Amino acid sequence: MADTYDVIIIGSGPGGYVTAVRAAQLGLKTAIVEREHLGGICLNWGCIPTKALLRSAEVLHYAQHPQNYGLKIDGAVSADIGAVVNRSRQVSARLNGGVGFLMKKNKVDVVWGEAKLSKAPKGATPGEIVVCKTAKKPMEPQHPTPKGTLGEGTYKAKHIIVATGARPRVLPGIEPDGKLIWTYFEAMIPKEMPKSLIVMGSGAIGIEFASFYRTLGAEVTVVELLPQIMPVEDAEVSKFARKQLEKQGMRILTEAKVAKVEKGASSVTAHVELKDGKVEKITADRLISAVGVQGNVENLGLEAVGVKVERGTVQVDGYGRTNVEGIYAIGDVAGAPMLAHKAEHEGVICVEKIAGLPNVHALDKGKIPGCTYCTPQVASVGLTEEKAKAAGRDIRVGRFQFAANGKAIALGEDQGFIKTIFDKKTGELLGAHMVGAEVTELIQGFVVAMNLETTEEELMHTVFPHPTLSEMMKESVLDAYGRALNA
Numbered sequence: 001m002a003d004t005y006d007v008i009i010i011g012s013g014p015g016g017y018v019t020a021v022r023a024a025q026l027g028l029k030t031a032i033v034e035r036e037h038l039g040g041i042c043l044n045w046g047c048i049p050t051k052a053l054l055r056s057a058e059v060l061h062y063a064q065h066p067q068n069y070g071l072k073i074d075g076a077v078s079a080d081i082g083a084v085v086n087r088s089r090q091v092s093a094r095l096n097g098g099v100g101f102l103m104k105k106n107k108v109d110v111v112w113g114e115a116k117l118s119k120a121p122k123g124a125t126p127g128e129i130v131v132c133k134t135a136k137k138p139m140e141p142q143h144p145t146p147k148g149t150l151g152e153g154t155y156k157a158k159h160i161i162v163a164t165g166a167r168p169r170v171l172p173g174i175e176p177d178g179k180l181i182w183t184y185f186e187a188m189i190p191k192e193m194p195k196s197l198i199v200m201g202s203g204a205i206g207i208e209f210a211s212f213y214r215t216l217g218a219e220v221t222v223v224e225l226l227p228q229i230m231p232v233e234d235a236e237v238s239k240f241a242r243k244q245l246e247k248q249g250m251r252i253l254t255e256a257k258v259a260k261v262e263k264g265a266s267s268v269t270a271h272v273e274l275k276d277g278k279v280e281k282i283t284a285d286r287l288i289s290a291v292g293v294q295g296n297v298e299n300l301g302l303e304a305v306g307v308k309v310e311r312g313t314v315q316v317d318g319y320g321r322t323n324v325e326g327i328y329a330i331g332d333v334a335g336a337p338m339l340a341h342k343a344e345h346e347g348v349i350c351v352e353k354i355a356g357l358p359n360v361h362a363l364d365k366g367k368i369p370g371c372t373y374c375t376p377q378v379a380s381v382g383l384t385e386e387k388a389k390a391a392g393r394d395i396r397v398g399r400f401q402f403a404a405n406g407k408a409i410a411l412g413e414d415q416g417f418i419k420t421i422f423d424k425k426t427g428e429l430l431g432a433h434m435v436g437a438e439v440t441e442l443i444q445g446f447v448v449a450m451n452l453e454t455t456e457e458e459l460m461h462t463v464f465p466h467p468t469l470s471e472m473m474k475e476s477v478l479d480a481y482g483r484a485l486n487a
């Protein structure tokens, strides 16, 4: 007899485990199936361990420039890569344990293994999954399997939520081998510091690793196919970030393509087609392939139950509903933006709709913030200036520089700016874009404003504390209307 649940979630990443907690809060009998690590990519191989690595790099940078703060450090300060990685793994392990605790606290059954949807008998709602031993070799280091988990078997549920996440996209001919050509997995746990590195792709993942390794002293070359790094960001922000990264000694090639990679005994040579048509051979210790991710849609039995999958992602509506009743998908496997907070929110919406809660708002992809934690940090929400113009919006643009903000100067972080974009006619905030210290913490102010459909007037009437970096947010709004007070 199959165990029966209201909801079974496949995958325990930020999408899956948050959905499980919310489902349990709503009184639904819930199980979650995981084949590898509680917490998914985000907690184990993504968001969290990278931030731990980047924090070590940031502290190293400060320690190497004590004179900027009137301090003296006797003797050289350097990174112990083993200890840096170890700290990052400990941070990840702590959060992995935290997910186990949350499952227990909320009485969510954890099933360990690889889940597959069963083909439903003709006319029946597909509501059965089979969990078998995982075929995938988990990445090392592996956290221990939590106690009290259920094992292989058949489990039944009224609602099945696919939250299986994504994996690195691989370019043919440049397949990662884990030794010379890395994905984010190997880049997260280097055994020794590479002296030189090629980073292929300049999205958030590529740029964060480039920033980490450069700060730790590696020679880093970033190769990006498109005209700007961090292609989804506002062009002005991207240009400014590029200049700062280049000042730190990073080499950045845009409109350039890694056409071929030759592997030596302990190095790689990338044949890079440049903008002008010439080919440059670049040799480095390692190459990180960071050309995006693709949804984990395979071997789930999705085709058998008739779930629509397009370009590697499950097709869903604003509530995570697929075309098959009773089957849902959330998070990376349900498409862009492939971000942890999108996965979490999508899961909450999905399960609240399942529970029949009133006034559940469909996911609004236009108001999901994006952050890149390189130095300088980059954060944004809503339309870029280019996109606003392309959409035919008549806009007002405001800017405010870190160099004119008291707190930024006191912090020794006077490089960066905040840019806001308003609809000229209505005063609606269409987008906000930031580059500089701590902007990943600031952006949420504008996300709340956009969600409340705030206009310029309400933002101007809001009092911001002094001295803070957040004052620049208000100044940027004022600037859009020719009223900046400190510039």
Ligand SMILES: Cc1cc2nc3c(=O)[nH]c(=O)nc-3n(C[C@H](O)[C@H](O)[C@H](O)COP(=O)(O)OP(=O)(O)OC[C@H]3O[C@@H](n4cnc5c(N)ncnc54)[C@H](O)[C@@H]3O)c2cc1C
Residues within 6 Å of the ligand: 010, 011, 012, 013, 014, 015, 016, 033, 034, 035, 036, 037, 038, 039, 040, 041, 042, 043, 045, 046, 047, 048, 050, 113, 114, 115, 116, 163, 164, 165, 166, 184, 205, 296, 299, 300, 330, 331, 332, 333, 338, 339, 340, 341, 342, 343, 371
């Ligand atoms: C290096 C890196 C840095 C990142 N940094 C950030 C960041 O700073 N901020 C941000 O918002 N996002 C970041 N991301 C993206 C973020 O990690 C993902 O958006 C997020 O993890 C998606 O969550 P998810 O729940 O959809 O899937 P995942 O976290 O991928 O979890 C899916 C889970 O499903 C399990 N699974 C898959 N198939 C099966 C199956 N058949 N049976 C059982 N279990 C299965 C997997 O083992 C996995 O644990 C980063 C990603 C990377 C790689």
